[in-house]
Amino acid sequence: MQFDTHQLMRHFPELIQALGVTVWISTLSLAFGIVLGAFACLGKLSGAGVGYRFATGFIDFFRTIPEVVLIFWVYSCLPLLLSVRISSEGCGVIALSLFGGAYLAEIFRAGVLAVPHGQVEAARALAVPTFHIWRRVIVPPAIRRMMPAFITFLTELLKASSLLSAIGVGEMAYRASVLGAKTLSYFEFLSAIAVLYFLLIFPLSMLARQTEKRLLRRTGH
Amino acid sequence: MKSAVLARYAFPSSALTLLVVLSFFLNWELLLSLDFSVVWEYREVLWRGLLLTLLLTAAAGFLGLFFGTVLAIVSQSPIAVLRWLVAAYVEIWRNTPLLVQLIWIHFALPIVTGISTTALQSGIIGITLQASAYFTEIVRAGIEAVPKGQWEAAHALGLPARTRWLRVVLPPAIRIMIPPLVNLVISFFKATAILSVLQVSELMTVTNRISNVTFKPIELFTAVAVIYFILGYVMSRATLKIEHVLQRSER
Numbered sequence: 192m193q194f195d196t197h198q199l200m201r202h203f204p205e206l207i208q209a210l211g212v213t214v215w216i217s218t219l220s221l222a223f224g225i226v227l228g229a230f231a232c233l234g235k236l237s238g239a240g241v242g243y244r245f246a247t248g249f250i251d252f253f254r255t256i257p258e259v260v261l262i263f264w265v266y267s268c269l270p271l272l273l274s275v276r277i278s279s280e281g282c283g284v285i286a287l288s289l290f291g292g293a294y295l296a297e298i299f300r301a302g303v304l305a306v307p308h309g310q311v312e313a314a315r316a317l318a319v320p321t322f323h324i325w326r327r328v329i330v331p332p333a334i335r336r337m338m339p340a341f342i343t344f345l346t347e348l349l350k351a352s353s354l355l356s357a358i359g360v361g362e363m364a365y366r367a368s369v370l371g372a373k374t375l376s377y378f379e380f381l382s383a384i385a386v387l388y389f390l391l392i393f394p395l396s397m398l399a400r401q402t403e404k405r406l407l408r409r410t411g412h
Numbered sequence: 413m414k415s416a417v418l419a420r421y422a423f424p425s426s427a428l429t430l431l432v433v434l435s436f437f438l439n440w441e442l443l444l445s446l447d448f449s450v451v452w453e454y455r456e457v458l459w460r461g462l463l464l465t466l467l468l469t470a471a472a473g474f475l476g477l478f479f480g481t482v483l484a485i486v487s488q489s490p491i492a493v494l495r496w497l498v499a500a501y502v503e504i505w506r507n508t509p510l511l512v513q514l515i516w517i518h519f520a521l522p523i524v525t526g527i528s529t530t531a532l533q534s535g536i537i538g539i540t541l542q543a544s545a546y547f548t549e550i551v552r553a554g555i556e557a558v559p560k561g562q563w564e565a566a567h568a569l570g571l572p573a574r575t576r577w578l579r580v581v582l583p584p585a586i587r588i589m590i591p592p593l594v595n596l597v598i599s600f601f602k603a604t605a606i607l608s609v610l611q612v613s614e615l616m617t618v619t620n621r622i623s624n625v626t627f628k629p630i631e632l633f634t635a636v637a638v639i640y641f642i643l644g645y646v647m648s649r650a651t652l653k654i655e656h657v658l659q660r661s662e663r
């Protein structure tokens with residue numbers, strides 16, 4: 192067989208555009224996921240009561256079911272249940288936000304719990320207002336501590352976004368399949384997006400490993 | 413103490429408000445007409461799908477562990493080229509989506525090799541290749557956690573490589589590896605659903621097919637989500653138990 196660079200070059204701008212869709216959908220889902228995750232994290236940290244149970248149920252459920260099942264559920268059930276029309280991109284963002292919210296909640300919680308308890312107690316003893324304890328004492332070190340897990344989650348989110356091709360969102364995997372079928376050069380297009388995904392995800396993995404090493408050196412264990 | 417008040421009242425009430433608002437948008441007529449008997453009606457097909465899901469999980473687990481262990485042993489080799497090849501293999505399979513790997517193996521690879529594989533074969537190949545990359549990392553970390561002194565002792569006693577690996581290094585390494593290994597198997601249980609893009613006839617594919625015939629997506633997808641949740645939840649609870657037992661036996 193021959194590697195058909197001509198077809199690939201001709202349609203390359205479309206692949207780059209699809210790469211943009213992948214990044215844009217992941218970014219949107221990340222933003223909503225952070226909000227959901229923060230709420231679920233606070234709920235779980237409250238330790239008891241309705242908020243705790245609600246948050247724990249949310250986190251356990253969306254961390255345990257496969258992403259594909261979640262995506263198909265949102266795509267084929269949610270519009271019916273709410274009797275509204277949702278575009279497939281919208282469904283994709285909703286599903287990935289729920290998935291992201293559940294994972295991020297646990298990442299945030301691990302970060303908050305890693306903050307030395309003595310510092311919070313010291314701030315309390317000094318009668319620092321609760322809001323300021325969160326803003327100045329808990330959040331900055333918590334962010335530093337959760338950074339490796341957070342960046343690893345970004346790689347998972349980018350990988351999960353490829354699953355949206357199953358409901359017809361025009362991101363990279365979908366566009367490559369369509370172009371491959373149209374031009375009959377599956378090999379070229381699928382290899383091209385595999386490389387593009389790798390170029391997108393691998394630097395993040397390296398960054399996660401590096402921040403983890405730096406964190407270990409800093410906290411000293 | 414404000415935070416306690418916030419946690420006790422603000423979150424439950426906001427969650428409740430959300431539910432109330434949501435309930436206005438819900439299509440109650442549809443919700444009341446849901447008929448879950450379709451799940452029971454197709455129980456045999458679903459059961460066969462679930463069986464294939466579990467088989468695929470087991471295949472990913474066993475084959476992945478086998479090839480992962482082999483690659484991890486190779487990654488300790490004194491020959492730099494071999495180490496580099498293993499590292500490249502692991503990074504490539506870990507840093508691309510499983511879906512892309514699957515469609516690449518199913519649609520692109522046969523063009524090069526001339527051998528076309530069935531969906532099930534492609535699915536097993538894809539999930540095994542990815543699983544072995546993830547397993548390599550875990551087994552390697554386990555091997556590297558075995559104290560250097562043990563290696564040196566094995567060398568000093570002049571033990572052959574086979575005995576050194578099977579009797580000295582791997583047994584303690586495996587004890588360290590068990591919790592991450594079980595977690596990995598759970599994540600591959602979830603990943604088998606991705607094989608539905610190739611129509612592999614596992615639980616998710618079967619559900620899609622039934623839903624296309626019966627026009628009852630809500631009942632079917634909800635029921636299947638619950639099935640996946642229960643199985644996954646039981647497995648992750650069991651992992652926690654195993655971790656506790658292992659921690660206790662170490663003391």
